[in-house]
Amino acid sequence: MIKENLKKYVVLEDCPVRNVLDRVGDKWSILVITILGEAGTLRFNELNAIIGTISQKMLTVTLKTLEADGLISRKIYPQVPPRVEYTLTPLGESLLPAMSLLVDWALENMPAIKASREKYSNQKELV
């Protein structure tokens, strides 16, 4: 029966897939990974300045989560004032191809999606 077979995706979703996509889906992770992927290594305040619209708190949370997942590494230089540098780990780098494919898809198809959204909301208004 086809429906029973399809349930495998639900299981997948619970364990590894949704776990990973929670990161992909949150507001800042992809941006941070993309930027680190291109820049190589950046300090906390450099990331903060590049993104501009992120709060210190969210940048801290995002970096900690990505570090916990093993996607970025955090290097502390014992200085005053402190210097902390962030870099993608090999695991983080291995995510770049999949992410850029998604980003490319988004860039390419955003016009179509936008047009569809407008068409849809106009239809709703007419009802």
Place this chain on the structure above:
Amino acid sequence: MIKENLKKYVVLEDCPVRNVLDRVGDKWSILVITILGEAGTLRFNELNAIIGTISQKMLTVTLKTLEADGLISRKIYPQVPPRVEYTLTPLGESLLPAMSLLVDWALENMPAIKASREKYSNQKELV
């Protein structure tokens, strides 16, 4: 200056990328797209039964959003009781390769991520 150059990602993020990834990031969209991608066409209650843990409300919301984005199409058969069928549009199908790359990455690297998370939380406890 390298930092100014990197800001392009922030702009990208605001407009098309984050818009699309909001869908990827929500709780059910990827699952629905994946299932429809394999099944071809399904009715509302078939999807409901396959996923099992989704509420009617969230399935409705998810399907409406995907329809508004032009990723799935909704076909109503004027019967009593009603019959509504959902299918991926070509736009929705074009998203499948990027998504499956991401899903594959998740499956392959989940063990590493899990190990990293445990190591990280153990470190925290020792402090």
Place this chain on the structure above:
DNA sequence: CAGTATCCATCCAGATACTG
């Protein structure tokens, strides 16, 4: 069958202020 409508708990992101 395929939804709507309503209420509710929780999470999330941002603003602000403070610190080793």
Place this chain on the structure above:
DNA sequence: CAGTATCTGGATGGATACTG
């Protein structure tokens, strides 16, 4: 410089009951 701590409004997701 690189964070932490606290508070708050709003969005998100789920449970339940009802309906054309």
